[in-house]
Amino acid sequence: MEDSADFAAVPDAFQRLWTPHRLVYVQDQTQPGEHDCPFCAAPGMDDEKALIVARGEHAYVLLNLFPYNSGHLLVCPYRHVALYDDATSEEVGEIASLTQTAMRVVRSVSNCDGFNLGMNQGQVAGAGIAAHLHQHIVPRWALDSNFFPIIAETKALPKLLGEVRREIAAAWPG
Numbered sequence: 488m489e490d491s492a493d494f495a496a497v498p499d500a501f502q503r504l505w506t507p508h509r510l511v512y513v514q515d516q517t518q519p520g521e522h523d524c525p526f527c528a529a530p531g532m533d534d535e536k537a538l539i540v541a542r543g544e545h546a547y548v549l550l551n552l553f554p555y556n557s558g559h560l561l562v563c564p565y566r567h568v569a570l571y572d573d574a575t576s577e578e579v580g581e582i583a584s585l586t587q588t589a590m591r592v593v594r595s596v597s598n599c600d601g602f603n604l605g606m607n608q609g610q611v612a613g614a615g616i617a618a619h620l621h622q623h624i625v626p627r628w629a630l631d632s633n634f635f636p637i638i639a640e641t642k643a644l645p646k647l648l649g650e651v652r653r654e655i656a657a658a659w660p661g
């Protein structure tokens with residue numbers, strides 16, 4: 488058994504979510520324009536089809552089609568902007584408040600122990616769809632990591648996306 492003490496590294500507080508299946512997005516250099524952007528198209532579809540759980544004035548919330556975990560949400564502005572500092576203060580404000588509501592709702596329906604929140608800015612930073620800003624909200628459970636994603640390129644997800652969407656949308660306030 489290898490021991491991490493045998494390798495040169497600086498330990499930190501992070502847990503690692505290894506997602507080798509995402510390599511395809513990082514390697515694929517094509518980025519969608521407004522006409523073929525899934526985050527621009529989603530609001531034009533019905534909530535069920537687009538996996539949308541809530542719509543705000545400047546931004547909306549949908550389930551990630553490629554979740555790291557059950558209940559993995561994305562908060563996107565309606566506008567096709569790439570970078571956080573391209574967003575208006577109204578968009579930034581609503582992305583923040585939708586993120587807070589999403590945390591409360593996901594916590595209440597799933598009893599998760601924590602969250603990873605974040606934005607990948609640019610393809611080099613790991614953004615799958617770098618052309619359209621999106622904030623990740625990934626619920627975490629104490630024992631949610633196992634060997635599946637590492638050696639089998641498989642992520643075990645206990646619930647179907649449609650079922651998760653209905654649960655979260657039903658618990659969304661207002």
Ligand SMILES: [Zn+2]
Pocket residue numbers: 520521524525526527528566567568618619
């Ligand atoms: Zn877009």
